[in-house]
Amino acid sequence: MPSAEARYAFNAFMHTLLARRLAAGRIADAVAERHAVEDLWRDPLINQRWQRLALRLTAIECERIGRVAAERSLAGSGVRWLTAESATDGWALESGGYATAVGAPTWSQARQMPMPATVVNAPLAAARPRHPNSGEVHA
Numbered sequence: 001m002p003s004a005e006a007r008y009a010f011n012a013f014m015h016t017l018l019a020r021r022l023a024a025g026r027i028a029d030a031v032a033e034r035h036a037v038e039d040l041w042r043d044p045l046i047n048q049r050w051q052r053l054a055l056r057l058t059a060i061e062c063e064r065i066g067r068v069a070a071e072r073s074l075a076g077s078g079v080r081w082l083t084a085e086s087a088t089d090g091w092a093l094e095s096g097g098y099a100t101a102v103g104a105p106t107w108s109q110a111r112q113m114p115m116p117a118t119v120v121n122a123p124l125a126a127a128r129p130r131h132p133n134s135g136e137v138h139a
Contacts, residue, residue, distance in 0.1 A: 002061045009053040016049050 001007035020040045027033045040046055057065070068074075070081040092098060 001065075003056065006053065006056040006061075009049065009056050013046070013049040013053045016043075016046055020046060 001010050017040060020043055021037060024036050024040075027036055066075070067081045070079050
């Protein structure tokens, strides 16, 4: 941990998390084990201590801790470190998460396009509901 405050917050978080996990008892099934650990996050004290730890770390410190944990296999066998670019590859961040066709305008370009004249000049009465038995327009 980068500082004494962060180290203290980490120890308090881990001790609380481990105490709650031990209190849950022995679980033989791997799926049930994962669910039990996920359920621990509903505990207000665990969330409070996690927030205290997270607020004492910068983004750079978090990346370093995550990278070191992955390199030392502390985060599990299936976890590997990715750069921010490769971790978000395919997310279409530049288009707000929407896939775009080749040659189609980007989100910001589409917002700047003028509306067709038929839509812009359509009378407001055309958008109002009509009474089912007459041709009257109701406001």
